[in-house]
Amino acid sequence: MQDNLQTSSYKQLEQKSKYKNIFLRWFLYFVLILFASYFIFPLYVMVVTSLKTMEEIRQGTLLTWPSSLNFDSWLVAWGGRGYGAGDTFLRPYFWNSIKMVVPAVFFSTFIGAMTGYVLTKWRFKGDQWVFLFLLFGCFIPFQAILLPMARTLGALGISNSIIGLVLVHTVYGIPFTTLFFRNYYVSVPTELVKAARIDGAGFFKIFFKILLPISAPIIVVTVIWQFTQIWNDFLFGSTFSFGKAAPIQVALNNMVLSSTSVKEYNVDMASAIIAGIPTLIVYVLAGKYFIRGLTSGAVKG
Amino acid sequence: MKTLKIDELSKNFGSTEVLKKINLEIDEGNFLVLLGPSGCGKSTLLNIIAGLETINEGNVYIDDYNVSKVEPKDRNIAMVFQSYALYPSMNVRENMIFGLKQAKVSKEKIEEQLKKVSKFLQVDALLDRKPSQLSGGQRQRVAIGRALVREPRIFLFDEPLSNLDAKLRVEMRREIKKLHQQLKTTVVYVTHDQTEAMSLGTKIAIMNHGVIQQNNSPELIYNKPSNTFVADFIGSPSMNLIKGKLNQKSNKILFTADEANFAIPIISYDFIKASQLEDKEVFFGIRPEHIYFKKSNEDDFEVNLTADLSEYIGHEQIMTFNFANQELLAKFPSTFKIELNKETKLYFDLTQISLFDANSKERI
Numbered sequence: 001m002q003d004n005l006q007t008s009s010y011k012q013l014e015q016k017s018k019y020k021n022i023f024l025r026w027f028l029y030f031v032l033i034l035f036a037s038y039f040i041f042p043l044y045v046m047v048v049t050s051l052k053t054m055e056e057i058r059q060g061t062l063l064t065w066p067s068s069l070n071f072d073s074w075l076v077a078w079g080g081r082g083y084g085a086g087d088t089f090l091r092p093y094f095w096n097s098i099k100m101v102v103p104a105v106f107f108s109t110f111i112g113a114m115t116g117y118v119l120t121k122w123r124f125k126g127d128q129w130v131f132l133f134l135l136f137g138c139f140i141p142f143q144a145i146l147l148p149m150a151r152t153l154g155a156l157g158i159s160n161s162i163i164g165l166v167l168v169h170t171v172y173g174i175p176f177t178t179l180f181f182r183n184y185y186v187s188v189p190t191e192l193v194k195a196a197r198i199d200g201a202g203f204f205k206i207f208f209k210i211l212l213p214i215s216a217p218i219i220v221v222t223v224i225w226q227f228t229q230i231w232n233d234f235l236f237g238s239t240f241s242f243g244k245a246a247p248i249q250v251a252l253n254n255m256v257l258s259s260t261s262v263k264e265y266n267v268d269m270a271s272a273i274i275a276g277i278p279t280l281i282v283y284v285l286a287g288k289y290f291i292r293g294l295t296s297g298a299v300k301g
Numbered sequence: 302m303k304t305l306k307i308d309e310l311s312k313n314f315g316s317t318e319v320l321k322k323i324n325l326e327i328d329e330g331n332f333l334v335l336l337g338p339s340g341c342g343k344s345t346l347l348n349i350i351a352g353l354e355t356i357n358e359g360n361v362y363i364d365d366y367n368v369s370k371v372e373p374k375d376r377n378i379a380m381v382f383q384s385y386a387l388y389p390s391m392n393v394r395e396n397m398i399f400g401l402k403q404a405k406v407s408k409e410k411i412e413e414q415l416k417k418v419s420k421f422l423q424v425d426a427l428l429d430r431k432p433s434q435l436s437g438g439q440r441q442r443v444a445i446g447r448a449l450v451r452e453p454r455i456f457l458f459d460e461p462l463s464n465l466d467a468k469l470r471v472e473m474r475r476e477i478k479k480l481h482q483q484l485k486t487t488v489v490y491v492t493h494d495q496t497e498a499m500s501l502g503t504k505i506a507i508m509n510h511g512v513i514q515q516n517n518s519p520e521l522i523y524n525k526p527s528n529t530f531v532a533d534f535i536g537s538p539s540m541n542l543i544k545g546k547l548n549q550k551s552n553k554i555l556f557t558a559d560e561a562n563f564a565i566p567i568i569s570y571d572f573i574k575a576s577q578l579e580d581k582e583v584f585f586g587i588r589p590e591h592i593y594f595k596k597s598n599e600d601d602f603e604v605n606l607t608a609d610l611s612e613y614i615g616h617e618q619i620m621t622f623n624f625a626n627q628e629l630l631a632k633f634p635s636t637f638k639i640e641l642n643k644e645t646k647l648y649f650d651l652t653q654i655s656l657f658d659a660n661s662k663e664r665i
Contacts, residue, residue: 189384191383191384191386191459192388194380194382195388197353197373197374198351198352198374198379199374199400199403200404201403213389213390
């Protein structure tokens with residue numbers, strides 16, 4: 001009798017907790033969907049606006065789906081209208097940005113990896129200080145170094161050039177990349193380096209043969225970080241370059257702001273999306289590794 | 302010719318002295334174990350022998366050749382690490398031949414060595430696997446293999462078994478012992494595990510605070526510890542050290558523990574220096590396993606003690622007795638029943654005792 005009572009009350013409790021769980025689960029989904037739509041909303045407006053004609057936009061229906069898919073504004077944003085002066089379009093600046101971002105990401109990542117390697121595996125007197133000062137680099141407000149940098153670029157004869165921008169981005173990327181690689185290599189057992197030294201490998205061989213092959217996760221993290229930073233940079237681009245040498249973000253700004261005639265919202269939106277696509281692609285391709293790299297701790301054998 | 306000789310070696314990290322004037326010699330084919338608690342400098346000493354750590358003072362000789370400033374790769378040594386330190390991106394084959402490739406050994410020779418060693422260590426079926434696909438014991442074997450293929454003069458082991466579970470540790474310990482018996486190479490082996498040290502070493506150097514406390518065969522370390530640190534460190538449970546005084550009465554030497562109303566005669570004890578024993582403050586050392594519940598020798602010292610505590614550990618039991626208000630541990634087979642809080646007759650084996658100066662803590 002006692003047992004039966006016991007079981008029935010357990011059953012009740014079980015039922016109760018089941019309902020509670022179902023409710024919580026739906027509530028969770030509701031909140032998640034709410035926030036997701038909040039974040040996706042601006043992108044939605046951008047995409048639909050870029051696909052509308054100007055007449056449609058003037059009707060003031062911001063949220064409606066375009067009546068017909070019209071890619072004209074994308075073509076204009078990318079390749080221009082074909083008449084001479086005043087026709088600004090993104091294509092040349094897009095390539096400018098690529099030419100800037102690829103070497104800058106490569107060099108800053110490589111130098112960061114090297115520095116992180118030295119700071120963890122070839123410790124020297126005062127290495128903590130070197131690391132500390134490098135960390136300060138992460139906190140420098142970039143506005144503060146614009147003037148000295150401009151002088152430096154001038155002295156080197158590479159102001160208003162892609163090479164100049166590559167240099168600036170590489171230099172100011174090093175603190176971040178070093179931080180990433182140092183923290184990653186700290187968790188790699190130093191015994192690996194000792195073993196390699198006894199095996200007769202030198203400084204570079206150990207780096208390239210032993211450490212670099214196990215650095216994939218942190219390389220991905222660094223590349224994504226650096227790519228996003230450099231691609232999206234406007235401050236350095238607008239300060240140290242103008243005209244033909246400008247990167248895409250500067251060109252985008254010029255395009256949208258140089259309103260000689262009517263504001264073409266559809267072209268503006270298309271341009272903004274084009275300028276943002278490469279970072280999106282990098283995230284989609286490597287995002288999986290990004291999370292893994294950020295969370296991965298020790299390298300186990 | 303000494304295979305390895307360490308001469309007046311000192312090392313400090315900043316202001317901390319890690320090693321203080323270490324002197325050590327090993328003959329060809331010996332298995333030297335550096336044993337000590339963590340932080341005693343044993344791993345630093347091993348790293349210095351390997352050339353991975355610089356020296357502040359003193360020299361290291363391998364085959365009478367001063368290698369103090371020689372690169373690790375040119376010292377003709379090989380090292381096995383605690384974390385195995387297998388290169389994660391390379392498979393077993395590449396791991397094992399990495400050193401030979403660096404040394405520009407011919408392809409045929411490398412292949413021959415690899416074949417020989419991998420067969421010997423039974424890792425020949427694993428050659429194409431990555432370290433992450435190996436079990437702990439296999440990794441250990443590959444790490445040893447990587448050292449073996451180089452045919453070094455001296456093998457250095459840095460706590461190679463402490464990452465393994467208890468069962469595997471005993472297995473690998475036996476394998477290392479066999480390996481040494483077959484190859485007869487010179488080994489320097491660092492550990493903090495006294496069982497490992499005792500079972501593997503032909504010589505054990507016990508270190509503490511950067512000083513070698515005793516460097517002897519395992520038997521001498523166990524039977525004749527040269528100071529209270531060694532006496533306390535070796536053995537489980539460690540040696541009983543009873544504080545008291547020596548008295549000399551007409552050629553008879555007696556030990557009286559503080560607060561005790563009886564004396565233990567010191568017979569058949571080899572004094573290092575048998576002078577000024579009268580009234581000397583000493584520690585009387587006797588191992589728990591040398592206290593019996595049955596008289597086995599004519600000279601055994603008989604005493605009545607009360608047991609306070611009993612610890613059952615399967616094949617034996619550890620009893621704690623009150624010896625003139627000092628703790629005394631004894632080890633008996635678990636079949637022998639002793640009642641707590643009741644006087645029991647015990648016998649000290651006086652041939653197995655040690656005496657230490659209470660001030661200098663050195664053996665007398």
